[in-house]
Amino acid sequence: MGSFSIWHWLIVLVVVLLVFGTKRLRGAGRDLGEAVKGFKKGIADDDKPTGELDHQSSQPQEREDTVSGKPRQDDTVSR
Secondary structure, eight states: OOSHHHHHHHHHHHHHHHHHHHHHHHHHHHHHHHHHHHHHHHHHHHHSSSHHHHHHSOOOOOSSSSSSSSOGGGGGGGO
């Protein structure tokens, strides 16, 4: 009773697909992948010696206000 069989997991998967749809799940997976990639990059930056970090930070960088690099929907609306 404590563990689920493969049939339980298949039913749960079908219900999740019906509720959220494949587009939303694909978008959520993409966002999660980008977050993991950013996290790994941040961890790798922490491992670099201080001299290498100072060299990178002295160069000006364009800053995006979005997580994915795409403009947010409210940024494209004319005011």
